[in-house]
Amino acid sequence: MHPDWTFLSNHGHVLIALGRQPDARIRDIAEVVGITERAVQNILADLCSAGYVAKERLGRRNHYELHPEEPMRHPLEHGHAIGELLEAIGDEAATPAAAPDPSATPH
Numbered sequence: 001m002h003p004d005w006t007f008l009s010n011h012g013h014v015l016i017a018l019g020r021q022p023d024a025r026i027r028d029i030a031e032v033v034g035i036t037e038r039a040v041q042n043i044l045a046d047l048c049s050a051g052y053v054a055k056e057r058l059g060r061r062n063h064y065e066l067h068p069e070e071p072m073r074h075p076l077e078h079g080h081a082i083g084e085l086l087e088a089i090g091d092e093a094a095t096p097a098a099a100p101d102p103s104a105t106p107h
Contacts, residue, residue: 010035012085014043018053018064019086025061052082 008016013033017024026044030037044064047053050073054065068083 010039011043011046014040014047015052015066015082016086016089019066019089022064022066023058023061024064 006013010033013035014029017029017032021028024032026037026040030040033040035043044053044055048055050070052067052070054067056063056065066082066086068086069081072078072080072082072085
């Protein structure tokens with residue numbers, strides 16, 4: 001049995017989907033989130049304009065880069081970044097790629 005509600009909004013679900021597959025097509029995101037392609041387009045426009053996601057065109061596809069350092073928007077979530085949510089869900093996109101440690105390279 002599937003509940004009629006979830007703990008996260010569709011915006012949160014789209015972020016999680018992008019964290020798992022940054023090269024996903026809008027069609028694929030819509031399918032996994034359970035919303036229309038038009039709704040995904042609108043959510044992506046919101047997330048991009050607010051600075052949570054950057055979109056880059058690569059050939060015929062889009063690549064989405066999340067900005068996990070961006071703050072959550074609701075007053076109850078003050079002081080928390082979206083990366084914390086993504087990390088709690090277990091997504092690799094939650095933390096920016098760490099720079100290689102120069103001391104770890106062989107000499």
